Amino acid sequence: DTGVSQNPRHKITKRGQNVTFRCDPISEHNRLYWYRQTLGQGPEFLTYFQNEAQLEKSRLLSDRFSAERPKGSFSTLEIQRTEQGDSAMYLCASSHWTGWNTEAFFGQGTRLTVV
Amino acid sequence: QKEVEQNSGPLSVPEGAIASLNCTYSDRGSQSFFWYRQYSGKSPELIMSIYSNGDKEDGRFTAQLNKASQYVSLLIRDSQPSDSATYLCAVNGMNTGFQKLVFGTGTRLLVSP
Numbered sequence: 001d002t003g004v005s006q007n008p009r010h011k012i013t014k015r016g017q018n019v020t021f022r023c024d025p026i027s028e029h030n031r032l033y034w035y036r037q038t039l040g041q042g043p044e045f046l047t048y049f050q051n052e053a054q055l056e057k058s059r060l061l062s063d064r065f066s067a068e069r070p071k072g073s074f075s076t077l078e079i080q081r082t083e084q085g086d087s088a089m090y091l092c093a094s095s096h097w098t099g100w101n102t103e104a105f106f107g108q109g110t111r112l113t114v115v
Numbered sequence: 116q117k118e119v120e121q122n123s124g125p126l127s128v129p130e131g132a133i134a135s136l137n138c139t140y141s142d143r144g145s146q147s148f149f150w151y152r153q154y155s156g157k158s159p160e161l162i163m164s165i166y167s168n169g170d171k172e173d174g175r176f177t178a179q180l181n182k183a184s185q186y187v188s189l190l191i192r193d194s195q196p197s198d199s200a201t202y203l204c205a206v207n208g209m210n211t212g213f214q215k216l217v218f219g220t221g222t223r224l225l226v227s228p
Contacts, residue, residue, distance in 0.1 A: 033215060042119075042203050042218030043159065056214065091158055102147060102207040102216055109158040 002026060004107035006092050012113045013082055020078045021110045025094030032075050033104060034067055035091040043091055049075060050097065082114045116141050119206050121219035129227055134191040136202050136222050141185070144209025148180055148187045149216065151203040159203055163189060194226045 005024040013019050025032045030051055035043035046065065047057045051072040064082075069075040079086055089111050093104040120139045128134045136150075147166050151159035165171045165178040165187065177190040187206075191198055201221040207213050 035218075040123075040220065042205075042220045043216075045215050045217070048215055089158070102213070103149065103161065103164050104216060105161060106151075106158040 004092055004094050004105055006090075006107035006110050008110060009108060010111050010113075012115060015084060015114055016081055018078065018080045019082060019112065020076055021090055021092075021112075023075045023077070023092030023094075023107055025074070025092070026096075026105060027073075029094035029096050029105075030072075031095045031097040031102075031104075032069055033093045033095070034075070034077050035093065035106075037089045037091055037109075038087075046077075079112075082112075084114045087112055087114045117219075118142060118208070118210070118217045119204055119219035121202075121204050121222045123220055124223040125225045126222055127225045127227065128194050130194060130196060132194050132226075134194045134198065134224055134226070136189040136191075136204075136224065138187045138189075138204030138206075138219055139185055140187070140204075140206045140208070142206065142208035142210045142217075143182075143185060145182075145185075145206045146209075146213060147207040148178070149205040149207075150176075150178060150187075150189045151205060151218075153201045153203055153221065155200075191224075194224075196226050196228050199224055199226045 033048040034046040049069040064080045089109045093106045095104040150163040153159045163178040179188045203221045204219040205216040
């Protein structure tokens with residue numbers, strides 16, 4: 001399978017705990033995006049990487065959220081001190097960015113439930 | 116005004132009919148436009164991209180773009196029950212430096228047998 005892979009698929013955690021998600025993009029893609037989606041809404045941008053460089057973080061992303069892409073391959077998204085409002089589907093997407101085309105392909109997502 | 120607007124639906128069509136899904140966007144400098152299909156509980160799947168004014172056809176799907184009216188649509192011909200899903204419109208615009216996609220909230224399509 002050469003698509004975008006996310007792990008875990010589901011995560012249930014208690015409020016206040018830390019969680020970490022992993023995303024493996026399509027191998028030749030240089031861009032990796034993290035989005036968050038809640039019920040009835042479209043995906044909401046969180047952050048993106050060009051190779052290993054994190055180029056933008058959404059203003060909506062609190063200090064409890066951090067993302068890395070250490071070698072320009074897989075990426076991790078960590079949420080510290082989770083809150084019930086963090087419950088959502090966390091989506092990773094990758095693209096081969098050519099200057100303006102942003103045709104992005106999503107992974108299966110990680111559904112987070114904070115109890 | 117939202118950057119990308121879609122009617123949430125549901126849009127109900129009978130099997131075999133044409134489903135027409137619409138999307139408007141506010142950033143006049145937007146350059147590329149995408150339609151994603153999302154089944155309940157699943158992640159979005161890219162089905163169409165369009166960059167120039169006019170129509171682009173791919174099988175039963177036709178994307179239509181009118182940059183002057185800031186309007187993009189998706190037509191699904193011979194709709195099937197398996198087409199029942201939420202359809203997300205996404206735009207890559209000047210406001211974001213063409214760096215990322217901005218999504219609408221999606222239109223739910225129901226195709227009845």
